[in-house]
Amino acid sequence: MNRESINSFIENRKEDFIKASDMIWEFAELGLEEHQSSEYLSNLLREEEFEVEKNLAGMPTAFSASYGSGKPIIAILGEFDALPGLSQKASTYEKEEVVNGGNGHGCGHNTLGAGSLAASVAVKEYLKKNQKSGTIRYYGCPAEENGSGKTYMVRDGIFNDVDIALSWHPMDTNNVMGIRTQACMSAYFRFKGVSAHAAVSPHLGRSALDAMELMNVGANYLREHISKEALLHYAITDGGGKAPNVVQDKSEVYYFVRAPKTNDMFEVYDRLCDVAKGAALMTGTEVEIEFVEGLSDYIPNKTLGELMSDNFSEVGSPKFDSEDHKLAEKFKTTFTDQEIMNTLGQIRMFAGEEVARSLEDKSVCDYVSPYRHIDMHMPGSTDVGDVSYVVPTAQLTTACCALATTGHTWQFTAQMCSPLAHKGMLTAAKVIALTAIDIINTPDITEKAKTELFNQTKGIYNCPLPKDSTPIK
Numbered sequence: 001m002n003r004e005s006i007n008s009f010i011e012n013r014k015e016d017f018i019k020a021s022d023m024i025w026e027f028a029e030l031g032l033e034e035h036q037s038s039e040y041l042s043n044l045l046r047e048e049e050f051e052v053e054k055n056l057a058g059m060p061t062a063f064s065a066s067y068g069s070g071k072p073i074i075a076i077l078g079e080f081d082a083l084p085g086l087s088q089k090a091s092t093y094e095k096e097e098v099v100n101g102g103n104g105h106g107c108g109h110n111t112l113g114a115g116s117l118a119a120s121v122a123v124k125e126y127l128k129k130n131q132k133s134g135t136i137r138y139y140g141c142p143a144e145e146n147g148s149g150k151t152y153m154v155r156d157g158i159f160n161d162v163d164i165a166l167s168w169h170p171m172d173t174n175n176v177m178g179i180r181t182q183a184c185m186s187a188y189f190r191f192k193g194v195s196a197h198a199a200v201s202p203h204l205g206r207s208a209l210d211a212m213e214l215m216n217v218g219a220n221y222l223r224e225h226i227s228k229e230a231l232l233h234y235a236i237t238d239g240g241g242k243a244p245n246v247v248q249d250k251s252e253v254y255y256f257v258r259a260p261k262t263n264d265m266f267e268v269y270d271r272l273c274d275v276a277k278g279a280a281l282m283t284g285t286e287v288e289i290e291f292v293e294g295l296s297d298y299i300p301n302k303t304l305g306e307l308m309s310d311n312f313s314e315v316g317s318p319k320f321d322s323e324d325h326k327l328a329e330k331f332k333t334t335f336t337d338q339e340i341m342n343t344l345g346q347i348r349m350f351a352g353e354e355v356a357r358s359l360e361d362k363s364v365c366d367y368v369s370p371y372r373h374i375d376m377h378m379p380g381s382t383d384v385g386d387v388s389y390v391v392p393t394a395q396l397t398t399a400c401c402a403l404a405t406t407g408h409t410w411q412f413t414a415q416m417c418s419p420l421a422h423k424g425m426l427t428a429a430k431v432i433a434l435t436a437i438d439i440i441n442t443p444d445i446t447e448k449a450k451t452e453l454f455n456q457t458k459g460i461y462n463c464p465l466p467k468d469s470t471p472i473k
């Protein structure tokens with residue numbers, strides 16, 4: 001088996017990989033509850049002669065599956081968690097839930113899990129047929145959406161012997177990520193007051209609801225005085241009760257803080273905690289702060305990004321046929337002009353005016369962006385960030401849906417179980433497999449990628465998780 005036969009190997013086995021993706025799409029399990037998905041993927045890998053290790057970093061659905069021996073150890077990251085409230089029928093371009101209020105793969109992690117598995121199996125075949133030294137290791141990473149599973153895995157040393165990490169994400173465009181993401185953390189703020197009759201004895205009450213409202217007011221004033229890129233989001237998770245004639249003695253608000261770097265994020269978080277304490281002081285209540293989770297910004301590795309991009313150019317964009325175009329066209333009619341303009345604006349920013357214009361009338365992206373290593377971050381966060389701090393990492397996105405489809409929508413769920421996603425997924429698998437094979441055959445790449453990472457981090461990784469914390473569902 002040579003490098004050139006990767007394409008035909010993946011095409012010949014595509015029914016297995018598509019079935020795995022569709023199975024996980026149907027399981028649609030939330031973070032840390034992905035028991036069937038984790039079981040299904042790890043069983044498949046075991047059948048492919050991988051050695052499976054389960055229950056990593058205290059998470060029953062986290063696993064690794066290794067094949068081969070010796071260096072380099074190349075990790076391919078797979079995810080499989082779904083999102084709540086995004087249940088949607090497959091390939092249906094009208095909003096229609098499968099399960100009322102149920103879960104759905106609105107971020108396409110079903111394809112991410114199965115596509116990374118396809119790449120791992122292809123590399124295994126290459127190692128086996130050519131009797132090469134090197135280890136390919138699939139990581140089943142749970143709870144990307146709600147629990148930063150990879151951050152726990154990094155904190156607990158699961159990636160300690162890994163040399164290179166590769167991953168991908170389904171999207172509406174073809175791209176190797178040369179841009180950073182934001183560090184993100186979340187915390188609950190719980191206020192405790194004293195309840196009283198709101199009319200008869202309000203002076204005896206201490207309102208936890210007032211405290212929470214004042215905290216939110218304070219946080220909204222804080223926004224102007226933090227760095228432009230930092231973001232605060234909140235959800236009121238407990239208003240204290242439904243009776244206005246009772247002074248509420250409890251309340252809870254859930255905050256996300258995002259910033260370009262972990263240290264900036266913690267600086268904003270400390271000030272947010274001061275705001276909460278101030279609100280408690282003003283209202284004579286108490287506040288309890290529970291840090292829930294944190295994840296680091298993503299550091300793209302240029303050495304690996306350029307290699308992956310060369311392989312992407314070789315493989316080309318997913319080959320969509322006329323039926324795929326028709327389906328994508330239908331989905332495109334569900335987007336507003338503003339949504340389409342927004343997507344084209346992003347393409348313009350990264351790929352230039354000419355490319356954006358060429359895609360204006362198209363329903364799917366057939367353009368593979370050349371690699372651009374850009375010193376800026378995109379909004380949003382991923383726990384691949386923590387992996388990228390300790391192991392040189394590269395990831396790509398492939399077109400798996402109609403152009404202008406955004407993640408975390410019913411349209412995304414619908415298309416993640418369609419031929420569009422299947423083709424995008426197989427494309428990603430081919431690019432990752434070729435990249436891994438190049439790394440196996442050229443040891444200098446690993447050295448260069450490691451040096452590049454060290455120059456950026458100086459070997460320092462400050463895990464944004466509390467020391468003894470465990471993942472929370």
Ligand SMILES: [Zn+2]
Nearest residue numbers: 107109144169
């Ligand atoms: Zn995602």
